[in-house]
Amino acid sequence: MPEKIVRTRFAPSPTGFQHVGGIRTALFAWLLARQNKGHFILRLEDTDKVREVEGSADHLVKSLHWLGLEWDEGFDKGGQFAPYKQSDRLESYKLWAQKLIKSGRAYADPYTQEEVDGFRKDCEAKKKPFLFRDHRPDNPPKWDGSQPLRFKSDPKDRTWHDAVMGDMHSGAEANDDFVLIKTDGYPTYNFAHIVDDAEMDISHVIRTQEFVSSTPRFLDLYEALGLKQPVLATLPFVMAIDGKKKLSKRDGAKDVLDYAKMGILPETMLNFLASLGWNDGTEQEIFSPQELIKKFSLERVQTSPARFDEQRLHWMNGMHIRALDQDELMKLCSDYWPNEAKDAGEDYKKQVLGLVSERLKLLSELGELTSFFFADPNVDDKLKGLILGETKLEASKAKKFLEVSIKTVESSDFSVDKL
């Protein structure tokens, strides 16, 4: 039997920029696909029209391009299972929904929003967990799209295997009747991603921990739809610097392209993100993208969360900068020269770069590190006046200026305290 081809996907929703946590998920999915000569698919999960942010898709494409995480099929370039944008796939979801209705596994939710909220509050007051299925209507109306379509869950104990987390289990409480199709006609994530993964023949679903608690529902849905479940791989969170919360935009996570602006190299970012939750078991710390592809394995992914430590990122960037040859570095630096250097010749700049490349951690440091190579220093007139009694500094006087300065410094008590 031929080994099934590995097909992984990255499926963000267009709600703004990509932060490094999301990118790490993309990276691991990409690594797995590349390692197995499989396909990496970029899908856009744009079913929440309220949260959608203009320009997100372009920004996403730009971010992945910068990192070199190229995809084989995607919402912007098509492919065998196009379209790859959920809002273009509504017919598919309706078809699968009809199947569920026919088999008695989906029903129209007859309640108003207020009624459901009432049920919920009731349970809260009684300190009981709220389960929609306790309010399942006996004779639901025929679904006409004006009501939410709900999944009729099959609550039971479930066990499953996660390629990273190992054996997992959950009780029947984890299953409930969730919404499949909203009243705006769009499917929910819970429904849409299952349908898409199946139709796009995704072999490995890689995502972060927040979905663990919904996994029993996904399993329920696979069963009801008669679909084979893909390999599930759950990644630990990338935590914010303070280590208290998963990294998120709300708590100040940075746009991955901000790191590009700072002069973090893409290979540094990939290396660093890979090191957050994965290592090859040796003491090697610096990996090229090619080495990552070769050595990555889901089995060696951690189960515990890691913090995003920028200090370590900067160190790693220095290591990657030093691994470049001067010509490559020269090319990358082109946007980072100080204003003073705009009239300087390439050869001169190259020499300057040679002098500072050893100490560069971020390309954006190039300006302050080199500006004095391109401009005469600005000597404070007041200081000159103080020492020489005059403010004009000609070549003949410069020597005297320095001599006096040295004497002044030497004769003073040049100690930390005095300073």
Place this chain on the structure above:
RNA sequence: GGUCCCAUCUUCUAACGGUUAGGAAUCCAGGUUCUCAUCCUGGCAAUAGGAGUUCGAUUCUCCUUGGGAUCACCA
């Protein structure tokens, strides 16, 4: 509150049930380099707590504690 996940230095992490618990970032002390940086040497620093299994537990089991996630017509 229900359900679920997690737990080694400050941080990222290594350790077939047997190691003086290793490496890396940071910090400190030296050395090399006319400065800085690079580089080299050394140092500080951890198995959350308690039971159990075992000749032996960072590793397996249970409890406690702590942290996190999720309980939406968001993903």
